[in-house]
Amino acid sequence: MEKSAKIRFKTSRDIPIYLLILPAFLLLVVFHYIPIYGIIMGFQKFSPFKGIMHSEWVGLKNFQYFITDENFWRVMRNTIVINIYQLVMGFPVPIAFAIFLNELTMTRYKKFVQTVSYLPYFISWVVAAGIVVSVLSPDGGLLNNALQRCFGIEPVYFITKEKYFRSIVVLSNIWKGFGMSAVYYLAALTSIDQCLYEAARIDGAGRMKQIWHITLPGIKTIAIVLLVLQIGSIMNIGFEQIFLLYNPIVYNVGDVISTYTYRLGIEQARYSLTTAIGFTQSVVNFILVYSANMLSRKVAGWSLW
């Protein structure tokens, strides 16, 4: 009774606000909360004909099944390994790019380089993957042509070779994202006090010394934040890029959780098993992302949300 009195007391102010939030709230309920409710399919032998209410309960059977399935561990391993490659190879690229772009004194050229570096960010993965496939093609692709002309190497069908596939994924990802990632570092660089460089020059510090002692410390915070957040998403690899680039020949090294759950859940319609896998991934992800965010807030006093 007391509660309803409280609501009525603020009606004139609260109702307009609730109405503003309502559309977003309803959409979240339908498209986020109902699927979360749907997770109980993971504990059932779900049949679309019987529905969630009448499907048979099987407890943790679906979870037991995939935990002993070697395909699951294969995609798990691929997801994490590709992410680690991405971390090791991809993390320094935007930093180096931002620093050397920032050092350039030709303002016009600087602007041009920066604009060009954004280009791959704006195109879709379908376009980007189409370009990758075309450039790496054994039939007149740019790379094979160059290798053949310069070193006499016979054309290689890169995209179907296990030993190249992960590198292709990581490199194309770097290619697509380095320009926009550099934005964070460029912003940090412009906020470094120019007096520091002045003082260093007077003390006789060269270019490289200035970069080492002033520039790198200046972007340390943002670098730590981005690193921590990237580690937090180590269980995630976007579906689109892998799905477009891979083929059954490279499943062994290239199949990841998102592509595996698509094939299993949608193409093979193994709803309950895939829901169980998706739920497990969500939980692990939640823990990783949440703690990464907490960590970055603690270490750097800064987080993405």
Place this chain on the structure above:
Amino acid sequence: MKRNRGEFAFQAVDAFFMTVVVLLVILPFMHIASISVSSSKAVSSLSVGIFPKGFNLSAYIEILKQGIFIRSLANTVLITVLATVLSLTVNVMAAYGFSKEFYAKKPVTYAFVITMYFSGGLVPSYILITKWLHLNNSYLAFFLPSLVNVFYIIIIRSQIEAVPASLSEAAIIDGASEYQVLLHITIPAISATIAAIGMFTALAMWNIWYPVMLYSNKREMWTLQYFLRAVVFEKYIEYMPNSSVSAVSDAESASPMNFQNAAIILVALPIVSIYPFVQKYFVKGILAGSVKG
């Protein structure tokens, strides 16, 4: 003197590296464009590099003549405009609400924020949309699930909170309602943020194809990206003109490789020609997102 020479050398090396970066981005595009406009004879001899050999626009003409490309383009434009407008409306309204104090604000906020961290996953969403809502083969399935973006709501809210309160207070004293304040004071004050977020949304919607694959089996519902995927990755040759042997012998017609690369260029072209003018909004948006909320 020595310093100047050292500085000059550094600038030269730096400019060289930056040029390498530029080439790494641009050469693949030049390669695709060159193949698309080279004569089909040069293309089938596999010798086209970064400059065209011969000249042949027939692949472009063929694609533009095809109903499916035009249809996909029209669908994409329609979905992008509609979804961006709806998404901005819903997100700005919610953000304005959250910028105010109201009863039970905390639990409602949590209900929103949790969805950023946790989701039901692919299959429950798929079952919901296809089996319960029966939205398969509906355009709504392409954009409705991603219309609300809590991250955007947080960014917009923090911008709204930065608008001087005196502006809206004055309007309320003059008898303006909450909605009038939002429409006539708040939205104009944060128009730059709204533009930036609108562009992120529009870009995401323009690039949609995964939901098309999941929820539609009708060709007339294809989006531009889905069309390109079909052409490049599914070897969608039903629509390729003269894709048989005759194409290779006739220098004026398009070979399948002409066709595929021309499709890549055509689908990339709108974005490639617009992005230099809107990039500043994206940079602003990315930096706004990194301000702690």
